[in-house]
Amino acid sequence: MHANSVQTIGATAPAALRLGSLALASNLFLSPLAGYTNLPFRRVVREIGGVGLCTTDLVNARSLLEKRPKAFKLIESHFDDAPLAVQLFGSKPEEMRDAAVIAAAQGAASIDINMGCPVRKVCNVGGGSAMMTELNKTAALAQGMVNAVKIPVTAKMRLGWDSDNLTAPDLARALEAAGVAAIFVHGRTREQGFGGTVNLAGIRQVVKAVKTIPVIGNGDVVTPEAAKKMLAETGCAGVSIGRGAFYDPWIFQRTQAYLQTGQLPPEAAFAERIRVMQRHLDLMVETFGEEMGCRMFRKIAPWYAKRFGPCHEFNKRVVHVATREQFREVLENYQRWRQQFLDEAGELQPRFQPAPLVASFMRAADPSQPPPHLAVPKGPVELW
Numbered sequence: 001m002h003a004n005s006v007q008t009i010g011a012t013a014p015a016a017l018r019l020g021s022l023a024l025a026s027n028l029f030l031s032p033l034a035g036y037t038n039l040p041f042r043r044v045v046r047e048i049g050g051v052g053l054c055t056t057d058l059v060n061a062r063s064l065l066e067k068r069p070k071a072f073k074l075i076e077s078h079f080d081d082a083p084l085a086v087q088l089f090g091s092k093p094e095e096m097r098d099a100a101v102i103a104a105a106q107g108a109a110s111i112d113i114n115m116g117c118p119v120r121k122v123c124n125v126g127g128g129s130a131m132m133t134e135l136n137k138t139a140a141l142a143q144g145m146v147n148a149v150k151i152p153v154t155a156k157m158r159l160g161w162d163s164d165n166l167t168a169p170d171l172a173r174a175l176e177a178a179g180v181a182a183i184f185v186h187g188r189t190r191e192q193g194f195g196g197t198v199n200l201a202g203i204r205q206v207v208k209a210v211k212t213i214p215v216i217g218n219g220d221v222v223t224p225e226a227a228k229k230m231l232a233e234t235g236c237a238g239v240s241i242g243r244g245a246f247y248d249p250w251i252f253q254r255t256q257a258y259l260q261t262g263q264l265p266p267e268a269a270f271a272e273r274i275r276v277m278q279r280h281l282d283l284m285v286e287t288f289g290e291e292m293g294c295r296m297f298r299k300i301a302p303w304y305a306k307r308f309g310p311c312h313e314f315n316k317r318v319v320h321v322a323t324r325e326q327f328r329e330v331l332e333n334y335q336r337w338r339q340q341f342l343d344e345a346g347e348l349q350p351r352f353q354p355a356p357l358v359a360s361f362m363r364a365a366d367p368s369q370p371p372p373h374l375a376v377p378k379g380p381v382e383l384w
C-alpha cells in the first residue's frame with residue numbers, strides 16, 4: 001500500500017471537506033461494496049475524477065492480525081489510489097485497535113469502522129440502560145482505535161434496527177465524544193434491508209445530533225440530482241455513493257460539476273462506457289492476474305451493460321470469459337449485434353434507451369409510479 005498520511009487531492013484545489021487531519025478535495029465518497037470496491041474499481045473512478053475518498057471493502061480485523069493474505073489483498077493499494085480509507089469490522093476492542101495500527105502502517109489515510117446495525121442487542125432486550133451500556137462499549141472500542149493511530153477514524157452505520165429504534169443519532173453523538181472524525185450513515189434501518197425509501201429526515205437527525213464532525217449521507221444516490229437533494233434536505237457535509245458508482249463510474253465527476261455549476265452533465269456515451277469498461281478489465285488483470293481477473297469481471301461487466309440498452313447478448317456471453325482475448329471477442333460481437341438498435345446517427349433509438357435512474361427519495365409521491373430498479377447484489381445485510 002502506498003504510504004501517506006495527510007493529503008490533499010490536487011495541489012491548488014481548495015479542501016472541500018476535512019475528516020480530522022485529512023483534507024479532501026471533494027465531499028463525494030465511494031461507499032464500500034464488498035466484492036466490488038477493490039483496487040481496480042477505485043482506480044477507475046479516480047481516473048474519471050470527482051471522488052474525494054474511496055474505501056476498501058470491509059476487512060475482518062482478526063484476519064489482518066492473523067496476517068491472512070486475503071485480508072492484505074483487500075487493502076492492497078497503488079499510488080493512484082489515494083486517499084484511501086480501510087474499513088474494518090470486528091467486535092473485540094483490542095483486535096480493532098491493533099488492526100487499525102496495521103492498516104495505518106500500510107498507508108491508510110483513514111480507518112472506517114463498520115458498525116453494521118449499531119445496537120442489535122438493545123433491539124432484542126429493549127432500550128433504556130441496555131442501550132447506554134451498548135453505546136458506551138461501542139464508544140470505548142472507537143476511542144481505543146482513535147488513541148492508537150494518528151490518522152482519522154470514522155464510523156459507518158444504518159439509522160438503526162427498525163423505525164422504532166432509530167439509534168444512529170445517539171450513537172453518532174457518543175462516537176463524536178470518543179474522537180471519531182466523521183459519521184457515514186445509510187438512511188435505512190436494518191429491517192428495511194435495501195427496500196423502501198431512504199429516510200432523509202433520519203439522516204438529518206444524525207446531522208443535528210453531532211456538534212462539529214461531518215456527517216456523510218448515503219443511500220440510493222444514483223444521479224447528481226439525488227446527491228444535491230440529499231445535501232440540501234439533510235444538511236449533511238458530503239454524500240457517499242455505492243451502487244450508483246457501479247451504474248455510472250462518472251457519477252462523482254458529474255455530481256461535482258452539477259453542484260459547482262448547476263448544469264447537469266449528460267450521462268457518458270456508449271463509446272466512453274466501452275473505453276472505461278476495458279480499462280477496468282485491464283486493471284483487474286493487473287491486480288488479480290488474467291484468469292482470476294477475467295473470472296471476477298464476469299459479475300462486473302453486466303453492471304456496465306445495464307446502461308448499454310439491449311444487452312442480453314452481451315450478458316449471456318460475458319459470464320464465460322476466461323481471457324482478455326475472449327472478452328475482446330465478446331465485445332466485438334456484441335457491438336455488431338447492437339447495431340440493429342441504432343439510428344442513422346449511430347445513437348440508440350429512443351425506444352431502446354434504458355430508463356432513467358431514480359433514487360427512492362426522488363420519486364414523486366405517487367404510489368402508481370414504479371419503484372426504482374436498483375439492483376441489490378446478494379450479501380450479509382447485517383454488515384451493510
Ligand SMILES: Cc1cc2nc3c(=O)[nH]c(=O)nc-3n(C[C@H](O)[C@H](O)[C@H](O)COP(=O)(O)O)c2cc1C
Pocket residue numbers: 031032033034035056057058087114156186218219220221240241242243244376377378379383384
Ligand atoms: C454488494 C454490496 C456490498 C456492500 N458491502 C459493504 C461493506 O463492505 N461495508 C459497508 O459498510 N457497507 C457495504 N455495503 C453497503 C453500502 O456501502 C451502502 O451503504 C449501501 O449500498 C447504500 O448505498 P448505495 O445505495 O449508494 O449503494 C454494501 C452494499 C452492497 C450492495
